[in-house]
Amino acid sequence: MTRYILRRLFAMPFLVLGIVTLAFLLTSVTKGDPLTAIVSDRQMNNPEVVAAAKARWGLDRSLPERYVIYVGNLLQGDMGTSFITRRPVAQDVLYRLPATMELVTAAMIVGSVMGISLGVLAAAFRNTPIDHAARFFALFGSSIPVFWLGLALLYVFSVQWGVLPGPGRVDPRAALPPMVTGFVTIDALIALDFPLFLDALWHLILPAFVLGWAVAGTISRLVRANMLEVLGREFTLTARAKGAGEFRVIVRHALRNTLVPTLTVIGYSFAYLLTGAVLTETIFSWPGMGSYAVEAARGLDFPAIIGVTIVGGVVFLFTNLITDVAYVIANPRVRLG
């Protein structure tokens, strides 16, 4: 098992380089001219200004040259400077990535709890109204577009009823806690600021629910199917023959046997959550990678676009690695060389 993990770790740098290259190339072949983002329309006719801008941002060099320079800088943690914010992309990312991770983690918890409960409920009461209701509820979350759901829930719970806060990570009047992990909830706890912790948690509910509901559908469908398969296996009959009650059979025996594939689908749903976060963040004014990506794309902010793509890709690679390693650890029957 250690060898398996080492082998996977060894492959990581190459995969990351692949992502970097791909992000770089894809951005270079797009039609958009980055100059329009740097130079104002009026100045576009001024060859001197244009030439200066090109030299300043390295746009006068050939693609391979730019690539080598970029990778070289990247190795030193330099992702270039954003055209829009005029700050180092790495710095922007460092500030925004934790916001996304906090949202996505919360969404994953919501999605897993909802998905597993709905799946178990549907399997335990298969082909009854409870099953139908659970499946409908799960399907609803994954078929309604995230932006629509986000807006609707924001309107109902925040605007109409006022029971949940509006967009943002914390109350606009509140100051963020000193940054330690970048997760506002955790940083507030570290700062022993409990009102801020509750406020951050309160703000997290709606976006996490919107995003989590979307993956709950996938998870519950898988859990239900796996539960039905396991409940049909003979060892559940053995459990009943021992005198175990239905609840015990379902939770102790069946659910535990579906944990490994469930863990896997939850891990892989991370990719979906990352993409879903783009829209969720935009709707909830969440200062994360998603809204950063939208702003960057809108402004043809090439360094930021490449940076976001690389960071997103690396996060994705790592969650898949963690998922696969967890799979091996959780499954006593898998033996990998």
Place this chain on the structure above:
Amino acid sequence: MSASPAPLFEVRDLRVAFGRHGQFHEAVRGVSLTVAPGEVLGIVGESGSGKSVAMLAALGLNPEGSRVTGSVRFKGQELVGMSRRDLRKLRGSRVAMIFQDPLSSLNPVMTVGAQIAESVLLHNPGLPRRAAMERAAELLALVAIPQPDRRINQYPHEFSGGMRQRVMIAMAVANDPDLLIADEPTTALDVTVQAQIMQVLADLQHRLNLGLILITHDLGVLAGHADRVAVIYAGQVVEQAPVDDLFAQPGHPYTRGLIASIPNMAVEKERLFSIEGTPPALGRLPSGCPFNPRCSQARDICRSAVPPVSGPAQHRAACHFAFEAPATTDSPA
């Protein structure tokens, strides 16, 4: 049929029907059996004849969508219609059951010790977990598994087929039951291991004075192990007799076919005899004797009239021509 004065387990006219497209079809069609304390009853019949369904239904473990009627008494208590809770208390403590495939019968993600301990704990709620694990190790020793203290911490996939079935047996006798139902306990095992498992079962049966129902599709397994045998065909008991009588004087053509198809290793016949044809599918019974399409002795009456049960009290058979000399065509070629 008169049984001993106080039977341990008494099944009367048990019927199990499965619903399909709003119509019910009986897979078990009026089975009656008795088991005395400490007695070994063999139940034999081809695959699909209703052996498993009958015994599962007797313990309230029949699949969803099935309907059970008749009477099942355990120590005088009626089990058909008993509350789920009371049934649960009986299962695994007074009545235990083991199944055909010991791999799929064990939970792959729980250690063997935890599974045996669960059996103990379910019926001794106050017992500390550690004591239950110690009991699990004792039980493994009881079924002759070496190094029980180490083995309790292993998972089923770390055991061989025979060892897994021993684990199942250990789990079944964890609470010292009065009745053990073993549903084809050796069918999934290698021939050499089969004999060992039968030995373990026989030992325990003797030592714990278990009432034992031994289900099999191979009549050969029952010779030397069962006291009495019930032969099941198409959901009915077609013959019931003390084991020696059954082998010496089979009354039903189906039983004679089963005897002829016992794999005989000493002789190593090139081709094993098997009864031609297949048992009727659920809901597709022929008129008259259910066995008539496959019976070499069938005559006209067999196709029109259901045969009555006849014979002396301890040896009954349901055939119009029970105990008549078999036709020559009936013996193995």
